[in-house]
Amino acid sequence: MGMTMTQKILAAHAGLPSVSVGQLIEADLDLVLGNDITSPVAIQEMDKMKVDGVFDKDKIALVLDHFVPNKDIKSAQHCKCVREFACRHDITNYFDVGEMGIEHALLPEKGLTVAGDVIIGADSHTCTYGALGAFSTGVGSTDMAAGMATGKAWFKVPSAIKFNLTGKPAKWISGKDIILHIIGMIGVDGALYKSMEFVGDGIQYLTMDDRFTIANMAIEAGGKNGIFPVDDLAKKYMEEHSKRPYVVYEADEDAEYDEEYTIDLSALKPTVAFPHLPENTKTIDEVGDLKIDQVVIGSCTNGRMDDLRIAASILKGRKVAKGLRVIVIPATQKIYLDAMEEGLLKIFIEAGAVVSTPTCGPCLGGYMGILAEHERCVSTTNRNFVGRMGHVESEIYLASPAVAAASAITGKLSGPEEVVS
Numbered sequence: 001m002g003m004t005m006t007q008k009i010l011a012a013h014a015g016l017p018s019v020s021v022g023q024l025i026e027a028d029l030d031l032v033l034g035n036d037i038t039s040p041v042a043i044q045e046m047d048k049m050k051v052d053g054v055f056d057k058d059k060i061a062l063v064l065d066h067f068v069p070n071k072d073i074k075s076a077q078h079c080k081c082v083r084e085f086a087c088r089h090d091i092t093n094y095f096d097v098g099e100m101g102i103e104h105a106l107l108p109e110k111g112l113t114v115a116g117d118v119i120i121g122a123d124s125h126t127c128t129y130g131a132l133g134a135f136s137t138g139v140g141s142t143d144m145a146a147g148m149a150t151g152k153a154w155f156k157v158p159s160a161i162k163f164n165l166t167g168k169p170a171k172w173i174s175g176k177d178i179i180l181h182i183i184g185m186i187g188v189d190g191a192l193y194k195s196m197e198f199v200g201d202g203i204q205y206l207t208m209d210d211r212f213t214i215a216n217m218a219i220e221a222g223g224k225n226g227i228f229p230v231d232d233l234a235k236k237y238m239e240e241h242s243k244r245p246y247v248v249y250e251a252d253e254d255a256e257y258d259e260e261y262t263i264d265l266s267a268l269k270p271t272v273a274f275p276h277l278p279e280n281t282k283t284i285d286e287v288g289d290l291k292i293d294q295v296v297i298g299s300c301t302n303g304r305m306d307d308l309r310i311a312a313s314i315l316k317g318r319k320v321a322k323g324l325r326v327i328v329i330p331a332t333q334k335i336y337l338d339a340m341e342e343g344l345l346k347i348f349i350e351a352g353a354v355v356s357t358p359t360c361g362p363c364l365g366g367y368m369g370i371l372a373e374h375e376r377c378v379s380t381t382n383r384n385f386v387g388r389m390g391h392v393e394s395e396i397y398l399a400s401p402a403v404a405a406a407s408a409i410t411g412k413l414s415g416p417e418e419v420v421s
Helices: 005-014 039-049 073-088 103-109 124-132 141-150 175-186 201-205 208-221 232-241 305-315 333-341 344-351 401-410
Strands: 024-028 031-035 060-063 093-095 118-121 135-138 152-156 159-166 194-199 225-227 259-264 271-273 281-283 294-297 325-328 376-379 395-398
Touching (some): 005 118, 005 135, 005 194, 031 103, 039 073, 039 141, 060 073, 060 103, 103 124, 103 232, 124 135, 124 208, 124 225, 124 232, 141 152, 159 175, 159 201, 175 208, 175 259, 175 271, 175 281, 208 225, 294 401, 305 401, 325 344, 333 344
Parallel strands (some): 031 118, 060 093, 118 135, 159 194, 294 325, 294 376
Antiparallel strands (some): 271 281
8 A cells, every 4th residue: 555745754764664554653853843932841851861962963953932032031041941951962953032033934944844854843833844845743842852862753653634736826815825724624623643735736826935834734623744745846945945955755646545625726715714713714705894903914824925025015005004903023033134125124114013023922822912801813823712812802813914914904804805906
C-alpha cells in the first residue's frame, strides 16, 4: 500500500522503508521550537532529566514572541529563563527583542524550515511549515524538553484527508477564506489527529503567504498537520530564504485517505468565523448588521506582507470608523521594515490605526488589544474561543485581512466590496 506525503517523511526520519497508519515510531528531528510561554516549562523539565546539554545547538529555535517586549514581571521572568538557557547552551537560533518575530512567520523567513523536515514546536500552530512540504506539528512542553535533549520524538503515524483545491479564487479570496471554509465544512474535530493534505490545480493560484495561512490553521480542524506539495513557488521561496538542502516527497498514487473533498476556489466568498468556534462560519453576505469595537490585523496566521498589502490597499485614503480601535501587527522585524519602506505603515497610521512591534499579543489575550465585556473584535488571528482575547463576554470574529480592513472603515462586519468598488 502506498504512502501519503506525511507518511513518507515520517518513514524516512524513522529509518524505515515504510510506515502504516497507527504505527508508533521514533523519528529524528530537524528542528525543535519553543517560545517565551512554553520554553520555561520545557527548560524546567530538561533540568530534571539532568542531561548534559542539548542534542544540537543549531537545531533548536527559541523565539520570544508572545509577551515581548515584556508586558509585566512574570513575562520578564519567563524571558529571562529562556535567555539564560540560550546563553548557557549557545543556542544558535535564539531570537530576542530587536531580532524576534512571531515564530511561525520568523522561522521560514530565516530559512530554518524546508521541505522534508520533521519539526516539533511547543506551540499548536507549528503546523504552519507544512506550506513548504515539511511535517511539522505542535507538542507539549515535556515533548519539547525530550526533543531538545535527544533530537527525537515519538509519533503515532496519522491517517490523512485529501483536499483537492480547484479553480481560481476571486479577487478578495485569500488563504484565510479557504481554510475557514474548510473548517466550517468539516468542523473543529473533522481532521482529529489526521494529516490534512492539500492538492489540486487551484494551488497554483495561492501565494506562499496563502499556503502558510492554510497550513497554520490545520490545527483548528483538529489536524495533526497540514501539508502542501512542493511546487516551483515553494522551491523558489526556500532557495531565496534558506541555505539548507531540502527533500521533496510526493504521495504515492495508491496512497490511502480517510476522506477526500473537492473545493472549487472560484465559488468561495469572503468567510467569517463567528463566536465561539472557528467552525461557526458564515459568508460575508450572511453576517447581517454587526457593529464592532476593534480590528486586529496580524498574528502568525495573517501578519505577512501579502496580508499587510491587502489591508493597506483597502485602507489607503480612507479613515477608520470613529470610535473603533485598529491594531496592525507586522509578524517580523523584516516585514515591519519592508512595510515601512513600501509606505504601508504610513497608510495605516494616516487611516487611524496603530502599528505594533511584532508580537502574538492580542491573539491569546496577552496584551496590546485586550477586549472588555461585550466588546466585539474582527481579527485575522486563528482562534475565537470564549475569553480568547480578553473578557469571557467579549466576541471574536475571525476573518481575512481584506474583511478586517473593510470592517475597520465601516465600523461593522463588512466585505471589501462594500468599501472598494
